[in-house]
Amino acid sequence: MVTNDVSSGTAFAELRRTIANLERDIANGPIVPVVTPEEIRRHLTSRYDFSKPMVLDDAVADTEQMLRTWQVQITHPRYFGLFNPSVTLASVIADTLVAMYNPQLAAWRTSPAANEIERHTLGWLAAKFGLPANTLASFTSGGAEANLSAVIAALTRAFPDCAEGGLRQLAASPAVYLTKEAHHSFEKIAHMTGLGGGALRKVGIGRDLKMDLGDLAKRIAEDRRNGFAPFMVIATAGTTGAGVIDPLPEMARFCRSENLWLHVDAAWGGAAIISPRLGVHLAGISDADSITCDAHKWFSVPMGAGMFFCRHPDAVRAAFRAETSYMPDKMDGSIMDGPTLDPYTTSVQWSRRFIGLKLFLSLAQHGESGYIEMIEHQARMGDVLRESLKRTGWHIVNSTPLPLVCFTREGLDTAQFLAALYERQIAWMSEVRLGGGAPVLRACVTSFRTSERDVEGVVREMSTLV
Ligand SMILES: Cc1ncc(COP(=O)(O)O)c(C=O)c1O
Secondary structure (H helix, E strand, O other): OOOOOOOOOOOOHHHHHHHHHHHHHHHHOOOOOOOOHHHHHHHHHHHOOOOOOOOHHHHHHHHHHHHHHOOOOOOOOOEOOOOOOOOOHHHHHHHHHHHHHOOOOOOOOOOHHHHHHHHHHHHHHHHHHOOOOOOEEEEEOOHHHHHHHHHHHHHHHHOOOHHHHOHHHOOOOEEEEEEOOOOOHHHHHHHHHOOOHHHEEEEOEOOOOOEOHHHHHHHHHHHHHOOOEEEEEEEEEOOOOOOOEOOHHHHHHHHHHHOOEEEEEOOOHHHHHHOOOOHHHHOOHHHOOEEEEEOOOOOOOOOOOEEEEEOOHHHHHHHHOOOOOOOOOOOOOOOOOOOOOOHHHOOOOOOOOOOOHHHHHHHHHHHHHHHHHHHHHHHHHHHHHHHHHHHOOOEEOOOOOOOEEEEEOOOOOHHHHHHHHHHOOOOEOEEEEHHHOOEEEEEEOOOOOOOHHHHHHHHHHHHOOO
16 A cells, blocks of 8 residues: 655654655544534633744744544545545645745746746646646646636637627527536536526436436537526536446547537546556546546545646636736747747646645655556455445445445434444444435545545444444
């Protein structure tokens, strides 16, 4: 198993020791906090009125204590929750470096090293996805911003005039196709872009929770007949609820034949592309027009680190064009052997944090092989969890190669069960309604530190609660 090895190297030695101690303490401590808002507010009010300076060490120690006691410990090996990962040591050091140098990545000229490091890292992953060399990519605050970028780029390509005239001048109302298992960020995006929630067409799903392609074709034909303008289809590669991967090759073929933009939201599942065992399940992603993949999910770096990839650089440039007199002039190209770009002209953000360093440094330390090991280890732990649950009388209700298990048993009251699980600090997991059905339990392996012993122990203790 990949661990945050602190024995080698002297850089940030103290920080490395602190992190190692913290990891150990978190793993040995509680997972679920017991606290009320009043308790925290009383503490804050009594100590932090900011009327006079405090000794920094005291404030840091107190803040750390608050974090230690008053949060769900998502880096705990028995946290089986939403896709919040344990983090690599390299990525924590990277975030510290970023805070210290505080580079501003909006313009290439201001931060050449940081911009090129991001470009290099994104280029590596774009190639893994099988995207063309001219793919335009950027780091984002997260998957929601990456999904937003996709919808804006797709809209701009399909309706070039909307950049100036807005959606209201379009002759036909644009429509986007996705399933109800897709991420809820698209609801907000529909609102933010002015498409409106009504533009989101919820395509049917099969019993396997994957998009029903027959229904997709039917809905699009119907909409065209009724004067709407279908322009985009959203596939999810690893749904939030059940880890399901939509049929990417068939969707890619369909979208190409219908001249529709295919966006693949692979916020969590995208990292699987580097794994020989799991990457096959993402076949077809290379034909996507755009892809969302979060480094702060399965690449195990701290939040917020999303990524947006698009094979249509012109659409991205048109979508995010910006000209101002107060930004530095463009490079004249004389000292470089290739074109550069200013990220503020190709993405949503203006001031930009150096998001990509944590993925870059972490990849540098662990290498592709280390990452494959991390990802495949977690997939194996998912299998162990599945098998162990089956053996002890639970019914598995989802099917995915990813380490996300949804399960239930006869007569289970999920809310009551979870309350008992939390109270006894056995693990953190959650409930979900798949396809609108009854609530079931949802456990996702998100930590590269989760061991077989952790999984077996949790399942054993769960048996005592039913
Ligand atoms: C499939 C999917 N897409 C998008 C997102 C949103 O990502 P973020 O939380 O990084 O904005 C998530 C978050 O869990 C997700 O599961």
